[in-house]
Amino acid sequence: MSEPIHTACGLDCYDACRIVTDEIHFPKMHGDKEHPAGNGALCALINKSIHEAGRITQPRVDGKAVSMEEAMAAVAEAFKAERSLLWRGSGNLGVMQEVTNLFMKKIGGSLTHGSLCDAAGEAGILLGRGVHRNLPVEQIAKAETVVVWGRNVTVTNAHMMPFLEGKKLVVIDPVKTPIAKKADLHMQIEPRMDYYVAILLARFVFMEDGEDLEWLEEFAPEFEDFYDYTREHRIKAILEHIGTDLGEMGSILELIRGQKTVFLVGAGVQKYSTGSYTLQAIDALAAVLGLFGKEGCGVHYLGDSKLGFENPFRVKTTSVPKATTNFSYFDTVLVQGGNPAASMPDTNRVKRELEGVENLVYFGLYENETSQMARIVIPAKNFFEKEDVRLSYGHHYVQKMNKVVENDIGISEYDFTRYLFDAFGFDGLESEAAYIEKWLLQCEEKNGFLCSPAHEEIPYAEGFGESGDDEFEFIDDYDDDFINPKRFTKYRKKSKTKPKDETFWLLSPKSPKSLNTQFFRDNRVQIHPDAGFEEGEAVRLVSEHGEHTFSVHLNEDIRPNCVVVTNNTTGVNSLTPAILSEEGHNACYQEVKVRIERV
């Protein structure tokens, strides 16, 4: 029996599971029952990350197999060009992924800002709270009512499930997801309308004098202006528009009134140009109910896992937006841990841009659309093959990732950076162990596990902002109001971003079988049976940005004016727009409607 090795799953997932294995039994492994955010189980994706067939083991340059030394020499040569960019995906969430920033800084290269993922919502949270302190899972455990709002918990965040047991459940989602089927109430909302739900619910709370006056007076004194703002919204027209009625709104209020309530908000509500306003409105509703700074209450969203850490890889460089990158401006582009040719919006544009790059370097684990286009391909090590530290956007626990397997495949991000520092004669790169220690030394211990320095048992108990001295800022403007004409004009000017009325909203949530574009690729579109298509039939989806053919899968759980194409489906992003959210520089995958054509 060899010594147990502890590590963590590096896949981009809320749960960041702690893993227990040992040298003899690996790849057999299990979760850690004692871990405060896990329950001992690991999901099936972890096995796929060990046995994946499409793993790249052979470096190549210009289509020819070469040694790692030759391939790295080609990378060094490529970085002598004038304009270089590092575009990093989220294939591995270990902190050591960012060590490559240090090299980009040295050569005056560019990085990216914004996100494909959660940055619109994050921006909305910052507008209201000043700093985004995520709600600890221990507080979720103490809630009486949980509102699952645009998060597909059973698929994307399975380790949250034990925390929801025995609670009153409200689900707000255009799809009757597995968690919606278990809920006391499912609001099958029209997509992109969550802002209105939050604003109207807040208005109704005021109307029935349900606001938490004492808390508001101390921490959010502008609440009366916010009440006036909610009253600018016309109830009847909005209820019709968002596909609900007074009865349903009343039932939600009944489930949250006087209850310790947590809003579990997911990426689904904010894949729009207006995504920041949605989170700011949901936060405002939480404030009216007095849900901040109290036990068993709050808003949980994808957190900033690096909050509170001094990040040794943080550098100041020029940057370009990650979701709409103009790749062809650069001579050399390093794609690390990502698959932009499939995962970015508007694939047709992205591929044209990538074709315009002289030296496209792909540094990753698997063959994919991007590796196929690259001039230089560098195989990476997976998270069982290197040392790292795993933070989580779903909870506050930190895990040292220990190497479990030794082999000759690939190169780690640290060694990649070391090679380039040496090739260019740069100094200043510390040892890998020193960086890892820098991260770990900043952690605190909680329940016998490492924990982020930003962890607070009950966030915002003292107030908002970095210091806790600030007030909560209510949302007081919305650029997208279709009902109040005085607000509508601004939006009309930006009509480029308005989804053209093509009948069906395109929803692209995550799949249980894949981690973004890793592991399994789908070819299906899920359509409500009422749309009149047959199971297995081939249909073309057409948007103003492109088209692609999919195989029909009928699903009566979908709101009938929506189609679902999970984000691991080949071609989904041919349909999506290359635009940025109004705040946060985020991708807006769902700001699009599609037409369905028989082929």
Ligand SMILES: Nc1nc2c(c(=O)[nH]1)N[C@H]1C(S)=C(S)[C@@H](COP(=O)(O)OP(=O)(O)OC[C@H]3O[C@@H](n4cnc5c(=O)[nH]c(N)nc54)[C@H](O)[C@@H]3O)O[C@H]1N2
């Ligand atoms: N198995 C698996 N797990 C994953 C991932 C994966 O690829 N596979 N990816 C990881 C990553 S990168 C992320 S960011 C997280 C994201 O995980 P989640 O936060 O769960 O995000 P999504 O899966 O994109 O969508 C969540 C839900 O939002 C709903 N939705 C869509 N539009 C709207 C809307 O306008 N309003 C409302 N209220 N709901 C809407 C969808 O129907 C879906 O049920 O998951 C992580 N976990």
Ligand SMILES: Nc1nc2c(c(=O)[nH]1)N[C@H]1C(S)=C(S)[C@@H](COP(=O)(O)OP(=O)(O)OC[C@H]3O[C@@H](n4cnc5c(=O)[nH]c(N)nc54)[C@H](O)[C@@H]3O)O[C@H]1N2
């Ligand atoms: N239509 C639509 N598109 C979406 C979304 C959506 O909701 N709808 N969601 C978006 C979201 S939330 C996200 S987060 C993005 C994700 O998009 P990307 O960040 O592009 O993620 P993946 O497509 O999974 O590609 C990750 C790649 O990382 C590589 N990799 C894995 N581990 C390592 C490692 O340790 N080192 C290195 N160097 N490489 C590694 C693997 O080869 C894998 O192919 O997709 C976005 N795309």
Ligand code: SF4
């Ligand atoms: S993908 Fe998520 S649920 Fe699955 S093992 Fe990794 S962290 Fe845990």
Ligand SMILES: [Mo]
């Ligand atoms: Mo994501």
